[in-house]
Amino acid sequence: MCILFATRSHPNYELILISNRDEFFERDTHNTCWHTNSSILSPYDMARNQKTSPTNSETFGTWIGINKNGRVANILNLRPADTPPNKSSKGKVSRGMIPFTFLNTDSRKDSFSEWDSFEKFEHQYPCLTTSGDFNFFYGDIKSKSYRIIDTFGQTFKVLDQNDNDSFVLSNNTFNIENTKKWNKTEEGMQKLKELISKTKNESNNNIILMECFKLASICSVPEEIRNKPYHVDPAITYDTIFVPPLGSNDGEDIGLTITKGDFYGTRSQIVILVSKNSKHVTYVEKVLHTSDRDCKTHSAINPKDFHQFEFEIE
Template identity: 25%
Template sequence: MCIVLVTTAHPKYALVAIDNRDEYILRPTSRPHWWTAEPETHHAPNGVTNGANGSTKAKSPGPVEILSSRDLQRAERGTWLGITKGGNFAVLTNYRETDTHNAASPVCGTRSRGGMVTAWLRADPAESTEQFVHRMLEGGGVKGVGGFSLICGKLRKVSGEQNIEPLAIISNRCDHAGQVAWICGQRGSVYGLSNATYLDEGEESEETLWPKIRSGRELLSRAVSTASDEQELIDSLFNVLDTDNFPSDHTIDLEEGIPLLKNSIFIPAFGDKEHQREMCEAQQRGKVQQRDRNLPAAETLTSVARPDEQPCGFQTGLYGTQRQTVILVDWEGNVTYTERALWDDNGNAIPRGQGDKTFKFKIEGWQQEAEPRE
């Protein structure tokens, strides 16, 4: 049960975003890296290729530069979180399905949820967030995908204000664009999203607000108000992501553990005897690889591709928090992006910090200040 927490409450940073990816530990996943993709173009009903603003495009824009890890299990090579040089930002959480027999809301769709993230990261840079929302929800872009929620938007400073352009939360539980929530358009706010429908504060109740979201927002608020410098802030944010309220018995099976995931920000690796056996076998293979290649665990992480595709997921080994990400965006548009890997490809634990990768860059177009959303 992944979690993403975002805030606009830090005085130095326009946006702070943190994320835990909870997944089968052995699911093959690349390290974060820069990669390029041709921007997606779309055709008007008359067949003429148009720009995102509706005007005829003379030529296609150049390749989009994207920073993300990539899921190597499915052919789409999607991701759960990413950002582009131009400031397109997206992070996704799955929707926890309680009825596994509901064909309208499949647990595993024919299309990858990770493709929803890359749909925005690969969008024409001229396309606005609102246009993307309408395209996805009214143009059938979310059909055939398992339940998900997607925070997405352009990281831009609003002209004449100490605010950023709002981010949208798209879900294929939305019937139309009018149901989409917008967040981060005002200073001093803290938001949380996990594996249920996002609710505004006025819609929340003790029954609908997951404990991990409540505690996550409180801990995030405390972290951004007390850290004195960037490294202390990053360390504090990783501490938030490490908050563990999961039961001490890690030998329960997934079905028994699922209801408990909403209580804990961090999910320690757990699973029944069969999943423990699979994990041990993978670790033994990893020890042989490390001995033969003389590599530390942090350097055995997958970076290329996986030969055996399993379209409905890699559901072997233990389940838990696999990756953690901290993103800081300051008022000059400078991004600090740090991803922490907690496990290598063979299920060997990586000591905290040894699996970190950090990227720093400046958002192109940040100074072309956006107008407020109407």
């Protein structure tokens, strides 16, 4: 159950994004890189591709990314806690194509106002309703415009500096009533506020990055059951920000498109920092696991791979 932290309330940054991707470790995934004519910076999912015409070439989706023009996106599975056990969140079209479609645009040629609602986005990309169930955060850094849309056709304006300058999003609907909010999002919002308060006089990227990854690594799963193969209890993933390696039953549907391998948990962590003048981007990815074998040797404090990128928004 992935999670996204987003804020514009830090006095020294225009935008801070913190993302955990919770997945099966064996799922084929490419680490973050520049791709699509070096216009998009993102990892991408190699387990499910989309055939594109007229060349019939393969295009892979992503869950998070940013482009050189300052458009940013992050998609999460939508799996509300009261979802019936037999309700699948899978769709005919990979939900990873939603952020890819948005990031493969140029803000100098089309305005964000052409994308700023579910209906407008669907006009640009008709496959929204045939994609897997999703929560989708996206926006344009230069115009300071951000939205969340979801499978139910809802649109939410976020990060608009009107008592709405931070949020924590997971696999529940954004407007879920307070009594049904997951512990991880409630705790996450409190920890995000603490991070901002603690670092409000700090502009050193390395220190901010350290604090962001510390937040992304908060784990409430009891020590005695971490790193042991056992049946995944969905309630565990509703509670903990960081999901340690958890075993699952073969073929079990826990809201993901593909079940592959024996262990599921937080596979990678990404932090994106945007400077206060909306020009400079620092993008850091920690890849914790890429196979079940990595459970014994790698962790949030000892990631398997580390990638850092710096660039200027055009």
